Amino acid sequence: MSMLKIATKRKTARKFKTAPINEDDIKYILETAIQAPSGSNTQPWRFIVVSDPDKKHRIREAAEKGEQAFYESISEERKKRYNAMGLSPAKPMLTEAPVLIVVLGDTTAPNYKPSVWVSIAYAILAVEERGLASVTYTPSDPVLVTEAVMAPDNFLVESILPLGYSDDPKKKADRKGLSELAFRDKWGVNFE
Amino acid sequence: MSMLKIATKRKTARKFKTAPINEDDIKYILETAIQAPSGSNTQPWRFIVVSDPDKKHRIREAAEKGEQAFYESISEERKKRYNAMGLSPAKPMLTEAPVLIVVLGDTTAPNYKPSVWVSIAYAILAVEERGLASVTYTPSDPVLVTEAVMAPDNFLVESILPLGYSDDPKKKADRKGLSELAFRDKWGVNFE
Numbered sequence: 001m002s003m004l005k006i007a008t009k010r011k012t013a014r015k016f017k018t019a020p021i022n023e024d025d026i027k028y029i030l031e032t033a034i035q036a037p038s039g040s041n042t043q044p045w046r047f048i049v050v051s052d053p054d055k056k057h058r059i060r061e062a063a064e065k066g067e068q069a070f071y072e073s074i075s076e077e078r079k080k081r082y083n084a085m086g087l088s089p090a091k092p093m094l095t096e097a098p099v100l101i102v103v104l105g106d107t108t109a110p111n112y113k114p115s116v117w118v119s120i121a122y123a124i125l126a127v128e129e130r131g132l133a134s135v136t137y138t139p140s141d142p143v144l145v146t147e148a149v150m151a152p153d154n155f156l157v158e159s160i161l162p163l164g165y166s167d168d169p170k171k172k173a174d175r176k177g178l179s180e181l182a183f184r185d186k187w188g189v190n191f192e
Numbered sequence: 193m194s195m196l197k198i199a200t201k202r203k204t205a206r207k208f209k210t211a212p213i214n215e216d217d218i219k220y221i222l223e224t225a226i227q228a229p230s231g232s233n234t235q236p237w238r239f240i241v242v243s244d245p246d247k248k249h250r251i252r253e254a255a256e257k258g259e260q261a262f263y264e265s266i267s268e269e270r271k272k273r274y275n276a277m278g279l280s281p282a283k284p285m286l287t288e289a290p291v292l293i294v295v296l297g298d299t300t301a302p303n304y305k306p307s308v309w310v311s312i313a314y315a316i317l318a319v320e321e322r323g324l325a326s327v328t329y330t331p332s333d334p335v336l337v338t339e340a341v342m343a344p345d346n347f348l349v350e351s352i353l354p355l356g357y358s359d360d361p362k363k364k365a366d367r368k369g370l371s372e373l374a375f376r377d378k379w380g381v382n383f384e
Contacts, residue, residue, distance in 0.1 A: 003198065003318045004220060007227035028196060030374050030383070034367050035199035036313065037328060040277060041365040047374040047383070055377050085232060114309045114330065114351070121228065121313030126195045136229060136310070138303065151379045159306070173233040175226050182222050182239040185247050187343045191222070191239070 006128050011172035013133035014086070016097040016164035025130045026099060026163070032126035038115035044106035045119045048149055051099050055149075059102065059160065060094035062148035066141025067091065086170075093135070097162030101134075104146070104155040116158045123161065133166035198320050203364035205325035206278070208289040208356035217322045218291060218355070224318035230307035236298035237311045240341055243291050247341075251294065251352065252286035254340035258333025259283065278362075285327070289354030293326075296338070296347040308350045315353065325358035 001009075030047055038044060050056055067089035071079060082088070094100060101123070105116040120136055127134045137160045139145045145157040182191035193201075222239055230236060242248055259281035263271060274280070286292060293315070297308040312328055319326045329352045331337045337349040374383035 003314070003321045004224045004227070006195065007224045007314050007318075010227070010229075012229050027370070027384070030370055032196045032199045034370065034373055035196075035202070037202075037204050037316075039330070040273075040279075043368055043373065045373065046379075048379060049374060049376050049383060052377045081232075087232075111330065113305065114312075114328070117306045117309035118313040118316075118328065120306075121310040122195070122199050122317070124229075124310075125314070125317065126199075129195045136306070138231070138306065149379060176235055178219070178222055178226065181226055181235065181237065182241060184241050185244045187238075187240060187341060191241060192219070 001129065006125055010125060010128035012135045013166035013168035014093050014135055015166070015168040016093055016133065016162060017167045018096060018098060019165055020098045021132060021164055025132060028130060029101070029123050029126040033119045033123040036115065036119035036122045039109065039111050042106065042109035042112065042115065044109035044112035045116050046104045046106070046155060048102040048104070049099060050102060053095070056095045056100055058148050059100060059145060060091055062144040063091050063094055063139045063160070064089055066139050066144045070140035091137070093162045094160065097164040099163040101161040101163055102145070102149055102157060103159045103161065104151055105158045106154060107156050108154045113158065120159055120161070127163065132163055133168070134161045134163050136161060193321065198317055202317060202320035204327045205358035205360040206285050206327055207358070207360040208285055208325065208354060209359045210288060210290060211357055212290045213324060213356055217324060220322060221293070221315050221318040225311045225315040228307065228311035228314045231301065231303050234298065234301035234304065234307065236301035236304035237308050238296045238298070238347060240294040240296070241291060242294060245287070248287045248292055250340050251292060251337060252283055254336040255283050255286055255331045255352070256281055258331050258336045262332035283329070285354045286352065289356040291355040293353040293355055294337070294341055294349060295351045295353065296343055297350045298346060299348050300346045305350065312351055312353070319355065324355055325360070326353045326355050328353060
């Protein structure tokens, strides 16, 4: 399948079947992710593949604690917008998905975040190719989740990718066209 | 070609042939990039496709001004490490590559950076698939480059992707294995 086809087909899932997934698929996804480029080749990404129910539960609790504090901090308007999108502090996907890939960044590597996110993007395209689904969930309080997975001090959770077969009927959100997003030679001159 | 093959084959180029590239390829790369997921589907990415020599020159000047200031600010040790990797404040690739894709982020979208970098990752994999090459160059002073492309105040340059046929003989930098980068259920328990 072409890159454009995989990218177009790939959509976010927030509900997952509890069916287990293949070890081969997990390995394939990680092997793809670690091929990403990184500043000065620091490879500032680490992955914890979590399938143990107790550990998933602990991660979910830490994540939800952070989400609750976040929801209490935002405006009523923004809260309404999130509710309308079906978002809330509850993150059942973190225990329902058969596997979580917890992605951490090495905070001592200069400008590590872009590299980690390129690697996450490689991963989610490999997820799609393998017929699986995910969402790049970014905890509102990454420190709480980092503590829950007991990572060393210089690492910080960037994202959790719940991984499984999609049980999410939601269609892929519409994308704007290149006429809105791309310009030619200067801002304001439409690409097409 | 599988995702793993494209990801593995893809390597950074910092030297480019001056040969022009196909419009079709540019469009394909952008169409792939805009399929990326983004927080609340804000699609906080914009792309300026620059082929005009004067405009490339202006971008290079702005970028190099930022690099010079950065190099003056870092330790001698770090400077030596960069020199050993062939990095310097001079960025000839910004005028030599036939096309630059300037990628900007909408700074008003919450947590826009991860989304923009996922979209950049989609783009560079499409670049590889099309037989082209790129590097995710991040200007040390993005404000200078943002001014050079005259983007509105709420946008900031995240990266410039010089785009063309590779003229860079450098091999892909080695990657660590999953045994160093991935764990199972908890930090320190090797994935394999």
